[in-house]
Amino acid sequence: MIDSAGFLMAGGKSIASERIQGVDDNMERSHYHEYFELYYLEYGNRYHMVNEHIYSIQSGELILFPPYVMHHSYGDSGVAFKRLLVYFTPDMILVPEIKKALGTSSGVYRLDKKDSLLIHQLLKEILKEQDEGDGYGTEAMQMLLNQLLIKLARRSGESIKPEQSGRISEILHYLHLNYSENITLNDLAARFYISPYYLCREFKRYTNSTIIHYINNLRIIQAQRMFLETDKTITDISREVGFSNVTHFNRVFKSLLGMSPSQNRKQLRPSLPPEQYSESKRPSSPEQNQSHI
Template identity: 85%
Template structure:
């Protein structure tokens, strides 16, 4: 299943929406965007892996993914779901205080039923305007989005807790803190008192990614941030994010994003491709106390 809203964003749209329903339509691996994603679950139950944590959401609940946050979603085998999402760039947020509130707010929302219905209706109106496509649709979508974001910023309560921590989630947390170190499979396995074989197997089952691919993604995310926020050279940035030489950095960057670091920097924004989905069996929750 192809993420059509992602193609709209890649084509230069600042706000894009899409509704999808299905069974066993699970993401192959974690991904990230340079824009926000608001994921509203209209029906069913889904698991969302956000960085090193897993969250479970039910119908009427939603998640806001900020830019450059690794995430993917999946569901139990045979369980149908329907979701409505909207992507939007940071510059579409009209009120700076709202942007700050969203940056500091928990990403998982379980609103009261009346609030959930209002947010759902706003999301449906955004999708309707996109489908109409008249001369004022873009402006209307942005106005509706900001009305929705104000509603989100007013949400309060305790942060939603992730599912029970596991050894693999602890390993993911370690990688997010130490991605720029020289991380080897044997050292990582020894640190967490497990065999390299078990580590590789469980990491793949949990993330649908190899350890090196996951770490490389973390490094490239940080490199993109440094391109936008600093004037450091590409060589200096490649070393800062953990690559031993700039040639290797260039090769990994291009393999993941389809362009060189210098090309990406000249464009002024990353060239992240829209996510593709596969009907693969969802990754299992890691077993406890292994």
């Protein structure tokens, strides 16, 4: 599936919209963005894995992903779907209280028919402004978006329970709490009383990711948050998120994001002094042991 809206965001847009329909169009693995994603299902049924939880959404329902939340969507074999989404950066939200209300966790919104139709109409208007707007298109999209977000913020306290998903969900929850620790496959399997082979097989089936790739994603997400929220050196951040040395951190970071940690930090916080874009000069520990996940 081609993510045209994602290309627009990568090109510097603050808001982008896209409609896609398909059958058996399933994401291969979890990913995350540096911006919000609002996903409205126009018809069909889809499952969304959000961090360690799975949610099932039906037509007329929507889900909001804040920045740096791991997620991916998939559907049952042969079931057609159509969805309408909007990506937008946090600075597109005009009311600070709404940004705070919506920015802390993902939300699944099961709306009554009236609200669902209204939000669907706002989303269609956002897409129309992107495709046909003659002037002030971005400003019009922003105003429509904020009308929509006010309605969601009023319902942000309503909790939608995830699907029950058993042992692998417990393991994912453990990894989200302990990703910075020195975790080995054997230790993880022993903790949950299963064989390493079964753990690897079921984890891959459930997440479409290897355990090491999943943990590295968690670590890199947390590192990006620390780039935004702290002035710690890249070396110190790499240690705090679980890498034994900054060389390994740099290699994993670049393999996942296509840029170095210093380049990403400069992109996220261009006003920082130059020394904050480099690693510290302190020597690092030996290369991470390959027996560790």
